[in-house]
Amino acid sequence: MILRRPFFVEDMQPKKGLAIGARYTYMIGVANELAVRHIPHVAPRNDTLAGPYGRRADQVGGFFFIHRDDLKAMSHDWLKFSEDVRMDDQAYRLSGDVYAVNPGDRPWISEMYGYAFGAANHDVWHKWDTFSMIYPGYEPREGIPKLMHYGLLFEVGKNFSFDKHWHYDFDVTKCPPWDLTDPKRRTEGIFPEPPRPSSLDKSDFLGFYRDLLAIETLATLNAAFCDYHISHCPPSEQLVTVCKEVFSLYNDAREYIKEAESHYDCQDFHPKCDEWTKQGECDQNVGYMMETCRKACGRCSPKKMYFPETTTKDLEEKLQKMAKELQPLSEDPDQQKGAVASSPKDRATPVVIPQHEQPVVVVPRNTQPMVQNLPLSPPPPPSPAPPVGSPPPPPSSPPSPPPSVSPSPSPSPPKVLSEKQLLVRCYRLTLPRTEVKDCVDAAKKGILYEAKQNAGAVTSMETATRTKSDLTSYPASEDVGQKDVTSSRRIMERDLEDLTLTQQNENKGAAPVLDAPVLGPSLHALLGRLNKWQGLLWLLIVLAFLAIMPRIARLRRRARSGMRTE
Known part of the structure; x- marks a missing residue:
């Protein structure tokens, strides 16, 4: 009801x-x-x-x-x-x-x-x-109804009908998305929408008012559903669109009802109104006669009939707020090109190498932190060492626009390395044990160590090649890192582990364990990887092998029966 x-x-x-x-x-x-x-x-x-x-x-x-x-x-x-x-x-x-x-x-x-x-x-x-209670579809001949009891099938015009028994499985609490394709078997959202009041036949006033009451019944139910959905469901485009139409129909029906009842009230809706008026019922039964026989009682003008005012203004304001929340980003003024204070559009997504816990900063072997949009130019010459304590560059700077192409691009300044990065570099270079110590001492002072030039021919060549590779690997490391970010992350984790183990060994007084070189194995590199007890063990194995070699040879020469000898 x-x-x-x-x-x-x-x-x-x-x-x-x-x-x-x-x-x-x-x-x-x-x-x-x-x-x-x-x-x-x-x-x-x-x-x-x-x-x-x-x-x-x-x-x-x-x-x-x-x-x-x-x-x-x-x-x-x-x-x-x-x-x-x-x-x-x-x-x-x-x-x-x-x-x-x-x-x-x-x-x-x-x-x-x-x-x-x-x-x-x-x-x-x-x-x-x-007259106070009728069913939708019944003609209100005896007065304006106060109560609509929608318990039976009713029709509006020739193309619309409704029966609540068609919707036994209707879920009032279901939030969008809703399937509203079948008007007679809806199980969610809202009931089927009745026709607009403007489409009704107005030639028969009583029939017109009857259909208005039926439309008002369904419009009120759907407006109540939208009231619930707006308060209990998350914002959605379907909710805004459907409920805007629901409120529009509800307010439209209310306006038509108010206009019809303003004329309907000043009529006699019972055939005995004149008879009752003569019997004095207009004074003895004022309530009933004012509803049913206002014209016969001559009470149309002095008393204005009560019409309850209902509004959906607050609900429509909530819908407008919801619609603004759902406004696409493409329609946001801040996202338009040329808008004031709009953020610049990223031209490329940089490949960012994740950082480990501070203060330890680790870079992959023989690489430096990647610099975005570096021009294709030869590596810069070595520069003086940065002062001790100079801060490292910010790990994640915003991407800069690509440089303009010019005939003679200026070389990029060298990267300032931290103490930890310099230490890692020392352990990556193929250096003799004494030079490794010198490199570590220089790294603790914030100085970039260069290999000595008076080493052996092979060692000097390897060291020079290694140093050159270390200095020129920055642009290449960017390409490698961009192609395989996962590999770079694994290398970084390995570097961090090696650095931690090396620092622990230094605290115990042991020589640092050098990692394998990148340019391929050499005798100097292999011997450099061994500490004292490992070298003694290998020496013992070699001496034992040399000691048993003559015995093996004599066993092969031992005379056997039937063997010719000289």
């Missing part, structure tokens, strides 16, 4: 022993064998205020205006007779319930009989209210 206008107890005027209720003529059991089976002691009535002559209870339901003393007296019987009728094995054929027609069926309207029988059992009777 939808309450569309307020009920005023002053207008309904219930009395002790005489209540007000809506008319339900399908309750045939109040005047047949069913009433005799349950309230045989109640005398049949001889009036038609709420049912036919001879009934033992009233045909009422929907809503009641009853004196509280009467309600208190009959409330327990209301439950008792509801259970009795429910379990009556003959109620299926006596109750008039269209959903209970076979033996064993339990009447769905047992509770309505429970109220009627309970009230009759305590001598509480009723007077029908025939």
Whole structure:
């Protein structure tokens, strides 16, 4: 049910022993064998205020205006007779319930009989209210309805119909996305949208008003659904689009209803209005006559009929806010080209080598931290060592635009290395043990160590080649790092592990363990990797092998039987 206008107890005027209720003529059991089976002691009535002559209870339901003393007296019987009728094995054929027609069926309207029988059992009777509640699709001939009971199938025009029984599995709490393709089998979102009021036939005023009430019923339900979804669902394009249309239809229907009822109220909706006016009912029954016979009573102008104002303004504001949150980034002014204070667009995504925990900064073997967009130029000449304590360059600087092409590009300044980077470089170079110590001492002072030139020919060549490779590997390392970031990360992890082990050995007084050179193995490199006890072990193995060689040779020359000898 939808309450569309307020009920005023002053207008309904219930009395002790005489209540007000809506008319339900399908309750045939109040005047047949069913009433005799349950309230045989109640005398049949001889009036038609709420049912036919001879009934033992009233045909009422929907809503009641009853004196509280009467309600208190009959409330327990209301439950008792509801259970009795429910379990009556003959109620299926006596109750008039269209959903209970076979033996064993339990009447769905047992509770309505429970109220009627309970009230009759305590001598509480009723007077029908025939206009306050109607079903959508019914013509409101007796007055403006206050209550819409959408319990039956109804139609609007020739192309739209609705029955709530089509939507047993409808999930009111389901958030978007919704499947709204089948209007008769919707299980989520909103009910099927009724036609717009502007499309209705206005030639028949009463039929036009009837269809407006049906449209208003569905529009109100869908507006209530959107009210729930806006408060409980995350923002979505479908929610904004669907609910904007729902609120538009709801407000449209309300405007048409208000206009129609402003004219509808100043008419007589009952054929006996003139007769009742002559009997003085306009003064004795003001509430009913003001609703039903305003024209006959001559009360159209002085009293303005109450029309409840409802608005969706706050909900529409929430939808607008939601729509702004869903505005695409492409429509954001800050993202447009040429916008003031807009962020520059990145031209390339740099390959960033992750850093390990501070303060240790590690770079891959024979490489430097990659510099984005370096021009293709020969490596710069060696520069003086940076002062001790100079900070390393920021690890992650924003990408700079590519340099302009010029005939003579200027060489890039050398990279300032930290103490840890210089130490790693010392262990990567192929140096004699004494020069490694000198390199480490220079690294602790922040000085880039250069290999001595008076070493042996092979060693000098390897050292020079190694140093050149170390100095010229910066651009190449960028290409390698860009092609295989995973490999660079593994190399960095290995470097960090080697550096940690080396520092631990230095603390213990042991010689540093040098890593394998990149340019290929050599005797000097292999011997340089061995510490003192490893060298002694290898020397012992070689001497043992040389000692047993003569014995092996003599065994091969031992004379055997039948062997010719000189």
